[in-house]
Amino acid sequence: MLELRLVQGSLLKKVLEAIKDLVNDANFDCSATGFSLQAMDSSHVALVALLLRSEGFEHYRCDRNISMGMNLNNMSKMLKCAGNDDIITIKADDGSDTVTFMFESPTQDKIADFEMKLMDIDSEHLGIPEAEYHAIVRMPSSEFQRICKDLSSIGDTVVISVTKEGVKFSTRGDIGTANIVCRQNTTVDKPEEATVIEMNEPVSLTFALRYMNSFTKATPLSNTVTISLSSELPVVVEYKIAEMGYIRFYLAPKIEEDEDETKPQA
Amino acid sequence: MGIKGLTKLLADNAPKAMKEQKFESFFGRKIAIDASMSIYQFLIVVGRSGTEMLTNEAGEVTSHLQGMFSRTIRLLEAGLKPVYVFDGKPPDLKKQELAKRFSRRADATEDLTEALETGNKEEIEKFSKRTVKVTKQHNEDCKKLLRLMGVPVIEAPSEAEAQCAALCKSGKVYAVASEDMDSLTFGAPKFLRHLMDPSSRKIPVMEFDITKILEELNLTMDQFIDLCILSGCDYCDSIRGIGGQTALKLIRQHGSIENILENINRERYQIPDDWPYQEARRLFKEPQVFSDDEQLDIKWSAPDEEGLITFLVNENGFNSDRVTKAIEKIKTAKNKSSQGRLESFFKPVVSSSIPIKRKETEDKAAKETTNKKSKAGGGSKRKK
Numbered sequence: 156m157l158e159l160r161l162v163q164g165s166l167l168k169k170v171l172e173a174i175k176d177l178v179n180d181a182n183f184d185c186s187a188t189g190f191s192l193q194a195m196d197s198s199h200v201a202l203v204a205l206l207l208r209s210e211g212f213e214h215y216r217c218d219r220n221i222s223m224g225m226n227l228n229n230m231s232k233m234l235k236c237a238g239n240d241d242i243i244t245i246k247a248d249d250g251s252d253t254v255t256f257m258f259e260s261p262t263q264d265k266i267a268d269f270e271m272k273l274m275d276i277d278s279e280h281l282g283i284p285e286a287e288y289h290a291i292v293r294m295p296s297s298e299f300q301r302i303c304k305d306l307s308s309i310g311d312t313v314v315i316s317v318t319k320e321g322v323k324f325s326t327r328g329d330i331g332t333a334n335i336v337c338r339q340n341t342t343v344d345k346p347e348e349a350t351v352i353e354m355n356e357p358v359s360l361t362f363a364l365r366y367m368n369s370f371t372k373a374t375p376l377s378n379t380v381t382i383s384l385s386s387e388l389p390v391v392v393e394y395k396i397a398e399m400g401y402i403r404f405y406l407a408p409k410i411e412e413d414e415d416e417t418k419p420q421a
Numbered sequence: 422m423g424i425k426g427l428t429k430l431l432a433d434n435a436p437k438a439m440k441e442q443k444f445e446s447f448f449g450r451k452i453a454i455d456a457s458m459s460i461y462q463f464l465i466v467v468g469r470s471g472t473e474m475l476t477n478e479a480g481e482v483t484s485h486l487q488g489m490f491s492r493t494i495r496l497l498e499a500g501l502k503p504v505y506v507f508d509g510k511p512p513d514l515k516k517q518e519l520a521k522r523f524s525r526r527a528d529a530t531e532d533l534t535e536a537l538e539t540g541n542k543e544e545i546e547k548f549s550k551r552t553v554k555v556t557k558q559h560n561e562d563c564k565k566l567l568r569l570m571g572v573p574v575i576e577a578p579s580e581a582e583a584q585c586a587a588l589c590k591s592g593k594v595y596a597v598a599s600e601d602m603d604s605l606t607f608g609a610p611k612f613l614r615h616l617m618d619p620s621s622r623k624i625p626v627m628e629f630d631i632t633k634i635l636e637e638l639n640l641t642m643d644q645f646i647d648l649c650i651l652s653g654c655d656y657c658d659s660i661r662g663i664g665g666q667t668a669l670k671l672i673r674q675h676g677s678i679e680n681i682l683e684n685i686n687r688e689r690y691q692i693p694d695d696w697p698y699q700e701a702r703r704l705f706k707e708p709q710v711f712s713d714d715e716q717l718d719i720k721w722s723a724p725d726e727e728g729l730i731t732f733l734v735n736e737n738g739f740n741s742d743r744v745t746k747a748i749e750k751i752k753t754a755k756n757k758s759s760q761g762r763l764e765s766f767f768k769p770v771v772s773s774s775i776p777i778k779r780k781e782t783e784d785k786a787a788k789e790t791t792n793k794k795s796k797a798g799g800g801s802k803r804k805k
Contacts, residue, residue, distance in 0.1 A: 157777070184774040198446035199762045222774035247777055254777075275776065277437060281763060282770035312758075363760060389766050407761035 157185055157221065157247045160214035161207075164243035164258065166376070166396065168234045173373035173394075173402060174203050175227040177366075180276050182222040189215075189400060190245075193280055201366045202281065202389075202405040211399030213242075223247060223254055224276035233269045247273075283405070288383040288391075289356040290317035294337060295348055296380040296394060300371035302335050307364040309333045312409060316359035317384060322352055326364070347378035358384045361409040367392070370404040423602040425653035428614075430665035431629070435637035441625040444616070447595075448500030449759040451719070452616065453585040455599035456505040456574075457555055459617050460563055462600070463488025464553045466619070477738040485559045486566055486737055492617055493572060494747055497754040504573045504594060504719050506581045507560055512704055514656040514697060515580075526552055569729045570751060571722040575711070583607045583708030591712065593719060596628070605631055606649040606705050608642060640672060646705045647678045647698075656701035658693045678702075724751045 161167060174181075174194075181194035189208040195201065209215040237243055237258040244257040251273075258267040302324050306313050310326030310333070317323075321338040340350045370392045374380075377394040384390050389405040396402060431438060467488040468475035475484045496503045511519060529551035536544035567574050577584035585597040586607035596611035597604045604612045612629040635645060651668035653659040663671070675681045678698050685692075711717055726748050733739040 182772070182774070182776070184772065186774065195763060197443060198448070198760075199764060200760055202763050202767075220774040221777040222772065223777050249777065251777065273777065279769045280772040281767040283767050361758060387766075389761075389763060405763060405767075407763050407766065409758045410761050411758050 156216065156218050156249055157245070158214065158216040159185075159190060159212050159245045161211075161243050161245075162213045164237050164241040165239045166207075166399070167243050168237060168239070169373075169375050170205060170207075170396075170402060171227060171231040171234050173370075173376060174205070175231045176372065177201060177203055177369050177404075178227055180224060180226050180274055180278075182224050182276050182278050184220070184222045185217045186220045187217060191400075194278060195281070196366075200363070200407050201369075202283075204283070204401075204403045204405070206400035206402075207396065208400045211396075214244075218249075221247075224274040224278075225254070225271065226274055229271060233271055236267065236269060286385060286388055287355070288388070289358040289385045290322075290352070290354045290383070292317065292322045292337075292353075292382045292384075293349070293351040293379055294322075294382075295350070296371070296374045296377055298337070298350075299380045299382070300374045302337075303364060303367045303371050306333055306335070307368055311364055312361050313364050313367060314359060314361050315382070315384060315390070316357070317352065317354050318357045319354070322350075322382075356386075358386050360384055360386065360390060362390060362406055363409065366404075366406050370406070373402050373404075376402060423600075423655070424606060424649045425659070426665040427602040427605070427649065427652060430652065430669065431634060433666075434669060435634050438630050438633035438637050440628045440630075442613075442628045444620070444626055445499055447613075447616075447626070449502070449762070450595040451502045451504060451593070452496075452613065453504050453506055453575075453588045453594040453597050454617065455581045455585055455597070455601060455604070456563060457508045457560070457581055458599050458601055459492070459505075460485045460489065460555050460559055461553065462617065463492075464555065464559070465550050477736070481737075482559075483737050483739075485555075486562055486733065487739075489563050489566055490570075490733070490739075490747065492619075493567065493570060494750050494754075495620065496616075497572075497751055500754070500757065500759055502721055503598075504575060504588070505563070505567055506575045506577050506584045506588070507564065508581045509577045509579045509709075512579055512656070512709070514700055514704060518655045526554060565732060566729075569725045569732060571724045571755075573719045573721060575717060575719070578711060579709040580607075582609075583704075584710045585609060587708075587710040587712060588717070593717065603649065603654060603705075605629060605634065606646055606654065607708060608705075638669065643702075643706075644672050644676065646702055648672045649705070650678065650698050650701050651681075654701060654705075656704055657697050660690050660692055662690050721755075723755065724748055 177196050178194040179197070181192050184191050187209065189206055189211075191207070192203070192205040194203055233256055234243070237256070238260060240261045241258040242261070244259070246255040246257060247253070253270050253272055256269045256271065258269070259265070303313070306324060306326040309330065310328035312326060314325045315322065316325075321336050323334060323336045325334040326332065337350050339352045343349050373394040376396055379395070381393045382390060383393070389407045392404040392406070394402045463485045464482070467484040474482050475487055477483050493503060529548045533545065533548035533552055536548055564574050575584060582597070582599055582601055582604045585599065586604055586609035588594045589597050589609045589611060596613050597609040598613040598616040600614055608631060610631050612631070614627040614629070615624045616626050618624050635642060638645065640648065648668050650657065651659060651663055651671070652665040671681045671685070675684055682692065729748055730741070730744060733744050734741045
């Protein structure tokens, strides 16, 4: 038996909008800790990890750890039927092959039940170790979204480099090149407008802009975004969800391949 | 060719072992390709109408070169790293099958002459396709072309599929691409179909995973090989009246061909007098393949531009502009940095959650145990 009541229903709508283009089908995992999801895109280049902690729900009942396989496109279709102020309750019975989304209007004068078929999804779960990152950049999420969008009109890939000067986003395409540098800036009116750069070591990595652009669909969830970079690891792009948890995107970097060519393949 | 009806058998009994994948999602992967199969496809499909085929000035067919050139470029552009494996000497057991194919071709040639006389276009098309044979010259042409393109070529000691499977088992390539299902019988861990289909057909690549197949069928690899032999392979006849579905049932019931032979109703099923199933099994389990690193020189290098132009434009009448453009494509594809995958950084872990929806496999396993108890010979449809 599972029953999760989320007063701020629009949150779930936004979460789905943020991930449904990246992942088609995914298992939602429910435990006493919270409602979570881990899924990769079909080519296993990007991964999304979502956590909505149980404390963030008005009512949270989950008797045992269970997972529910859902088609995210279909789920999004259903959630689009909920009003932005609606309270959303997710319900499922043990052994059932459906999940129910209940939408209640704030004035309690309208209640809608949407039942969706569950799927049997064979998904791989990856273990993501805690890591020390060489550089962590926190900046306004809208700024990051703008940068990704602008650069993708010039090139396919973005080089993100962090140095003492700041963080540089650069790209190269048929028509020319583009470089955007953001410096640390904490003298702002509102804390969410700040750009904060923590750097232990300079780092420079190349990523496909297509994926970065897809991550920025999570911008409505948070005013700030945190980008964590290490030369041996995928980048983490994190959007914090107020009082509830986070949505994190991991993206494998592009690799130069020369060494691979000459070295004998073991 | 290959294993009779295996695709359907797997679709019915091990649906989770096959996954549709986008062609593009194989970027950066090393793939062993059964060259002879591809050349055969090219000869049938590329630039053909009726009995006319693409030829050079000397009148020699060039469909295989055209096909090999453009498809390989498509693979390289998508970031794949193809290794082509060519057939060596066929095993003795396959000679019978080859003789059969030879006679079928001879028949088709006769039919074709007849069709040409009557002028029936459909028939001409049909029979001329059947007369197609991959010659030594076709193979040599393609090898030369691939080497000029900087794509590695391996000449297998015997069957190409077996060599492909061996490359895949040893981790030298990610998967084997062929249309011939016996790659699975040779134990290729991952097997791709439709990788070499023209993009215009828009058929997704079908990925088969042998461990999942065995898991879903609930068989060991040895039992799977026996199943393939019973279903009908290139190396020996099968028993009349036993198709894939019956073979699967019998293997599940008795475990091996030996046990089946002891228990089967010999009145109902005629076992061929000379039935070298053990030899066939040996060919699948221990095929003749190279395993030395020295014999397997797998390296992707820069294309030989001049060589390609001489070979394709001067000797085989390809359009010079198109070849130059294609060479540019190969060069840009080579210079692209490749996209990493998350698996190279994070390792899979077992998720602790239990699906709320009971898995179908559990249901299936339950059904199977009841099925085993019921006598063989009943309907093959499972009942609740």
